Amino acid sequence: MLPWRGNIELERELADRNNREGMKGWLNPRRYGWERVSYWLQRLTGVGLLAYFVGHTYETSQITGGPALWEAFLELSQTPLGHMILIVVIGMCVYHSANGIRLIFAHGGKGLGKPGRPDYPYDAVSLNYRQKSGIWIALILAAVAMLYGASVLFGGE
Amino acid sequence: MTMLRESQIMKIHYITAVAALFVVAIHILMRIAFMPYGMSLEYGNVIANYQSIPYIILLESILVLVSIHGFNGLRVILLELRQSKKWEDGVTILSIAAMIALIAYGTRTIIIANGLGVG
Numbered sequence: 001m002l003p004w005r006g007n008i009e010l011e012r013e014l015a016d017r018n019n020r021e022g023m024k025g026w027l028n029p030r031r032y033g034w035e036r037v038s039y040w041l042q043r044l045t046g047v048g049l050l051a052y053f054v055g056h057t058y059e060t061s062q063i064t065g066g067p068a069l070w071e072a073f074l075e076l077s078q079t080p081l082g083h084m085i086l087i088v089v090i091g092m093c094v095y096h097s098a099n100g101i102r103l104i105f106a107h108g109g110k111g112l113g114k115p116g117r118p119d120y121p122y123d124a125v126s127l128n129y130r131q132k133s134g135i136w137i138a139l140i141l142a143a144v145a146m147l148y149g150a151s152v153l154f155g156g157e
Numbered sequence: 158m159t160m161l162r163e164s165q166i167m168k169i170h171y172i173t174a175v176a177a178l179f180v181v182a183i184h185i186l187m188r189i190a191f192m193p194y195g196m197s198l199e200y201g202n203v204i205a206n207y208q209s210i211p212y213i214i215l216l217e218s219i220l221v222l223v224s225i226h227g228f229n230g231l232r233v234i235l236l237e238l239r240q241s242k243k244w245e246d247g248v249t250i251l252s253i254a255a256m257i258a259l260i261a262y263g264t265r266t267i268i269i270a271n272g273l274g275v276g
Contacts, residue, residue, distance in 0.1 A: 013241045026238065043234050050227040057220070057263045063207070064269040067200040074198060097178055104171050152194050 035127050038135045042099050045092040052089050083153040090149040095142035102134035166229065173226040180218045187212070207270035220263040228256040 021028070026043075029036050062073040076082070105111055111130040161169075187206070188197045196202065206212045232252040236245055 009242065023238070046227070046230045047234065050231055053223050053227055054259060057259060057266070060203075061262065061266040063200070063203055064266055064273070066273075070200050070203070078195075078198070093181075097174075100174055104174070107167070107171075152189055 034132055034135050038099055042096060042103070045096040048092050049089070049096060086153060087146050087149045091142040091146040094145040095138050098138035098141050099135065102131070102138065106131065170226060170229050173222045177219065177222040177226055180215055180222060183215060184219055204270060204273055207267060213267055213271060216267055217264065220260055224256045224259045228252040
């Protein structure tokens with residue numbers, strides 16, 4: 001008799017631990033193709049944008065310290081490195097938004113296709129050209145927005 | 158621990174996402190559409206933003222919507238990585254606490270900057 005038998009909570013936790021791949025499973029791009037890449041890009045950009053938002057909230061709070069502190073802080077962030085970070089943030093923001101809209105539709109059942117008989121090689125009907133196009137559109141829009149952002153930030157205005 | 162079902166939380170997640178998209182787009186447009194980007198960051202122009210009631214509403218909306226969406230998103234990622242009652246409750250409580258702290262800090266900036274003069 002195993003000591004944890006009967007303790008449903010503990011049994012569930014142990015089973016979960018045994019099946020868990022952790023971060024390796026989360027980041028593995030080999031399974032599920034582009035949809036997997038889109039899955040972790042959505043999460044990485046989300047975490048990146050949250051970090052930027054926290055930093056931006058702190059950055060803008062420097063305005064309360066008066067003009068001298070604000071100008072000093074701007075000198076720190078309005079540098080080529082600061083601009084490069086902002087361009088990456090623009091790309092993350094546009095990708096996260098466009099791919100997020102695709103996901104809202106997908107979670108609502110739109111664009112997933114009709115359920116079909118599972119025939120060899122068992123390609124999932126839901127992972128269709130509409131979903132793949134959505135991922136590519138999100139990536140292209142992000143690239144275009146980054147180019148536009150670069151032109152504004154490095155354009156000398 | 159859960160006062161709302163996950164399906165209800167996901168609806169909030171999506172509604173805040175779409176709403177945030179609009180308000181953040183307006184915020185970015187304000188930085189580049191009416192004057193050059195560099196000029197829009199000058200002290201006087203930024204303070205003028207904080208003294209305009211519609212812009213204050215916009216900034217507070219961004220703060221609330223992005224905080225809710227962002228910290229709930231982080232919560233979802235952390236719950237995908239590991240599951241147990243202790244972990245799930247801890248992550249939920251910390252996410253809500255961080256969300257409230259960030260909204261409070263951002264609101265403090267808006268209130269103080271609103272009281273500052275340009276001169």
